[in-house]
Amino acid sequence: MTEAQAREDLCRFGASLFARGYSVGSAGNICVRLADGYLMTPTNSSLGSLDPGRLSKLAPDWSHTSGDKPSKEVFLHRAVLTARPTAGAVVHLHSTHATAIACLAQPGEWAPIPPLTPYFVMRVGRGLPVVPYWRPGDAGMEPAVHAAALGAKALLLANHGPVVSGATLADAVYAAEELEEAARLALLLRDLPARSLTSAQVDDLLSTFG
Numbered sequence: 706m707t708e709a710q711a712r713e714d715l716c717r718f719g720a721s722l723f724a725r726g727y728s729v730g731s732a733g734n735i736c737v738r739l740a741d742g743y744l745m746t747p748t749n750s751s752l753g754s755l756d757p758g759r760l761s762k763l764a765p766d767w768s769h770t771s772g773d774k775p776s777k778e779v780f781l782h783r784a785v786l787t788a789r790p791t792a793g794a795v796v797h798l799h800s801t802h803a804t805a806i807a808c809l810a811q812p813g814e815w816a817p818i819p820p821l822t823p824y825f826v827m828r829v830g831r832g833l834p835v836v837p838y839w840r841p842g843d844a845g846m847e848p849a850v851h852a853a854a855l856g857a858k859a860l861l862l863a864n865h866g867p868v869v870s871g872a873t874l875a876d877a878v879y880a881a882e883e884l885e886e887a888a889r890l891a892l893l894l895r896d897l898p899a900r901s902l903t904s905a906q907v908d909d910l911l912s913t914f915g
């Protein structure tokens with residue numbers, strides 16, 4: 706994929722997520738790994754109105770090289786993409802239901818959403834670590850995010866929102882969407898005797914899609 710295509714895709718997926726309420730205002734940010742660095746959503750930008758020509762371009766050492774100034778949450782993306790060399794993109798949202806789970810779950814918890822559907826398991830996997838609360842923009846959370854990302858494709862920032870990686874930008878977006886739906890189901894079923902997939906069923910899915 707060329708950088709021009711990556712710029713178009715990032716803006717198109719951002720607009721789609723914004724239009725469906727996965728982010729509001731200037732919340733949420735996206736990063737895509739390129740052959741020669743990274744593309745990042747600019748600080749104070751809305752996912753609904755990104756301009757391909759103004760996206761932040763970062764060098765392989767994460768220094769800002771061109772475009773608008775990057776999001777102040779750039780270290781979240783650096784933490785995940787450094788921990789997961791095969792990941793090509795990271796999506797961070799404040800989507801409502803995943804954020805609700807991030808407020809209910811205990812920091813340090815490993816799987817705050819049960820494996821209710823195969824799609825959640827296929828896209829997100831078995832683990833969804835909950836990183837303790839840090840003030841937004843506090844780079845002190847980077848080591849904790851990095852440690853959590855070593856063992857999971859996606860994680861929740863306590864009282865803040867989800868951070869989701871994927872092999873491609875499309876994969877990361879689809880996983881973030883699946884996570885939001887799984888969180889909504891988990892909340893809908895919270896006080897009901899819902900049937901989760903068994904450990905063997907999860908293993909079977911992960912043997913193919915993990």
Ligand SMILES: [Zn+2]
Pocket residue numbers: 733778797798799841865866
């Ligand atoms: Zn955030």
